[in-house]
Amino acid sequence: MQSRRSAQWYAGNDRNSYLHRAWMRRGLPADAFDGRPHIAIANTASDLTPCNAHLDEVARSVRDGIHEAGGIALNLPVVSLGETQVRPTAMLWRNMAAMATEEMLRANPIDGVVLLGGCDKTIPSLLMAAASVDLPAVVMPGGPMLTGTFRGAPLGCGTGVWQLSEEVRAGTLSAAEFIRSESSMIRSKGHCNTMGTASTMGLLAEVLGMTLPGVAGIPAPDSRLLEAAHATGVHVVDMIDAGRRPSAVMSRGSFLNAIVALAALGGSTNAVVHLLAIAGRLGVELTQDDFDRTGAHVPLLVDLQPAGRFLMDDLHRAGGLHAVLNEVRDLLDPAALTVTGRPLVEYLDSAQVYDREVIRPREQPLQPAAGIAVLYGNLAPDGAVIKPAAASPELLSHRGPAVVFDSIEDLHARLDDPDLGVTADSVLILRGCGPKGYPGMPEVANLPLPAKLLAEGIRDMVRICDGRMSGTAYGTVVLHVTPEAAAGGPLAKVRTGDIIVLDVAARRLDVDVPDAELAARAPAAAAVNAFARPRRGWERLYVDTVGQANTGADCDFLLGSSGDEVSRESH
Structure with missing residues (x-):
């Protein structure tokens, strides 16, 4: 019994062990504290x-x-x-x-x-x-x-939401049909x-x-x-x-x-x-x-x-x-x-594939090289990630002007403005969404496309964010940009119209601005004003101690293991 950790509470005849056992004797077998x-x-x-x-x-x-x-x-x-x-x-x-x-x-x-x-x-x-x-x-x-199925076709939860909601915004699916899909999805x-x-x-x-x-x-x-x-x-x-x-x-x-x-x-x-x-x-x-x-x-x-x-x-x-x-x-x-x-x-050893449409043979993959790619450059000094398997191949090498949103609220306010200066070649940038900035690093990196481009039939664009995206999402999305804007990253300094260069094959993500000019720029005031500033509670502790995405976004005081030993005995 002494080899059991629980014996530290239950073994012995002193007052503490009595209390521990007595309060747990609520239908347990008589030998519950004898080494089980x-x-x-x-x-x-x-x-x-x-x-x-x-x-x-x-x-x-x-x-x-x-x-x-x-x-x-x-x-x-x-x-x-x-x-x-x-x-x-x-x-x-x-x-x-x-x-x-x-x-x-x-x-x-x-x-x-x-x-x-x-x-x-x-x-x-x-x-x-x-x-x-x-x-x-x-x-x-x-x-x-x-x-689940909807209109006779399988409906993937999460992924279907992104697809159907974009169709509503494009005018190809009614709002009533969209709502009807809710009970089909789950x-x-x-x-x-x-x-x-x-x-x-x-x-x-x-x-x-x-x-x-x-x-x-x-x-x-x-x-x-x-x-x-x-x-x-x-x-x-x-x-x-x-x-x-x-x-x-x-x-x-x-x-x-x-x-x-x-x-x-x-x-x-x-x-x-x-x-x-x-x-x-x-x-x-x-x-x-x-x-x-x-x-x-x-x-x-x-x-x-x-x-x-x-x-x-x-x-x-x-x-x-x-x-x-x-x-x-x-x-x-x-x-x-x-x-x-x-x-x-x-x-x-005993594993078998019963449907080669679902699980492809090694020599006939869906994509030959589809793991996570890690990008570096003057826009992501500590890295960013992209999932090529979910991206449009033609966009994995792209050069285009930035359209910058300073917060999620800014995105919602301006994305569908008919006067928004955006084309299919633009690169949509959303900042202030990292661990410290929002806080919590929300799943917003796969930001929706502007309504006027959806109406033109556009279904993917390059998007860049210091936040995350849902694993059910898809698109040419660069995410986890570090350092995040709220931690002093260069994403806070990008301006609408700056040329963004994405080259996944070369593992690069850059803004085509001279280094000296970029360094001299002040972070955008609207972005800074939108960063989280919690006053108390877990949010305050989190923002003060959380690390960046490239290290797992854990809190600094939680790194490592403390083991199973309790520092003090109960009294």
């Missing part, structure tokens, strides 16, 4: 996080598995972030959710944890927390929703069924080794998800007995494998900031440039929206994550482990 592992189920279920609303059901199956294996299951509700609900952006609270979960895991008498997440920020925040406290942990993803429980951030991070959690192999990507309504949840509950007991912690599972090789998978899947650009933040908690060496070096030349093999045609239940039907990984097996680190203690690649 106590396991938290960190549960992000919430009615205000619609994609996670079913996780209480998943938690019950996890609990049954824990009990079957001899453990004590303890439900631990943790901060939940609904991507579509919270304002100004869920990313503002990712670090707070990670911090709160970390502190509760450390403070409580538990020996391990099962992490239940689904919606975009929940799995990243849970992994950040688990990395920082480093207790035995395993992720149980909530799974994607089933495919067909079942689960998170977005496109290869957005939720799907991406659920799959990458498995590539990192942090789920039971074969679990990620199972649709939320599928009975096999509950079977996997039960098995996860059983397995976490074995992990505790083996002392297998996140720091022993997630190595640099694991993160490089995740970058390979990100490219082959056509995953979300948001994975860049999340993987960097998780690595930062572990102390694993990972940089923004690793995404380009390791992933840029990996072929896109999965034909899923927003880069392709199909949706997540199609990927599962076609063979799932393992079938994709098997196609790029030679690019994976064979030593990277999973929560089972065995290497990830060992689980690929």
Whole structure:
């Protein structure tokens, strides 16, 4: 019993151990405190996080598995972030959710944890927390929703919103039809069924080794998800007995494998900031440039929206994550482990592809080189990213005049002005949307196109922003520009009419202004006036301590791991 962390609370006959045991004796078995592992189920279920609303059901199956294996299951509700609900952006609270979960895991008498997440920020925040406290942990993803249809065609959630809303603005779809599509898009429980951030991070959690192999990507309504949840509950007991912690599972090789998978899947650009933040908690060496070096030349093999045609239940039907990984097996680190203690690649031997339209063969990819590209130049001294798989090929090398918006409010006020001086060759720039500037780095980088250009049939333009974009979005969008405008980046100095030069092949992003002139310019007053200036609370702490996108946008005081030791005993 002394080997259990929970024994620090429950073992002995003194007053404190009496209190700890007595207050927990509410239906627990008589031997609950005699050496059985106590396991938290960190549960992000919430009615205000619609994609996670079913996780209480998943938690019950996890609990049954824990009990079957001899453990004590303890439900631990943790901060939940609904991507579509919270304002100004869920990313503002990712670090707070990670911090709160970390502190509760450390403070409580538990020996391990099962992490239940689904919606975009929940799995990243849970992994950040688990990395920082480093207790035995395993992720149980909530799974994607089933495919909905509208007007006889599959409708991808998220991606369909961007497409249909632009058609309304272009006058080719009525507002009534647009509203009618709402109930068609969200067909079942689960998170977005496109290869957005939720799907991406659920799959990458498995590539990192942090789920039971074969679990990620199972649709939320599928009975096999509950079977996997039960098995996860059983397995976490074995992990505790083996002392297998996140720091022993997630190595640099694991993160490089995740970058390979990100490219082959056509995953979300948001994975860049999340993987960097998780690595930062572990102390694993990972940089923004690793995404380009390791992933840029990996072929896109999965034909899923927003880069392709199909949706997540199609990927599962076609063979799932393992079938994709098997196609790029030679690019994976064979030593990277999973929560089972065995290497990830060992689980690929039986992988099969059942639909070659959904999962392409390595020699016939959708795109031969589709990973994240990292750009540098006088407009992005510390880098910016672009997802070529979601861009228009003809725009990946482009030169055009800037049309600058100083804030999201400025964008909304002027974008559809018939007198706006904009053409298809213009480069739309939105600033003040980085971690400090908004705050929270909202998903606005894929700014809508001007209505008058939509009416002309234009459906893509070069867009540049210091914010993020939804993983369900598409277009030729340069995002995560660092330093952001609010942190003194040159984006704050660009003026409408300046010539912007984008050259993805050369990995360059520049404004064609002499260096001396650019340095001498003052930041635009309208942009500076729009930067966030919170006076109190989490927003104040966040703005004062958050890092830039190129390092994961974590708060400086949260970097690294503090382990599972509690600094003081209870009294």
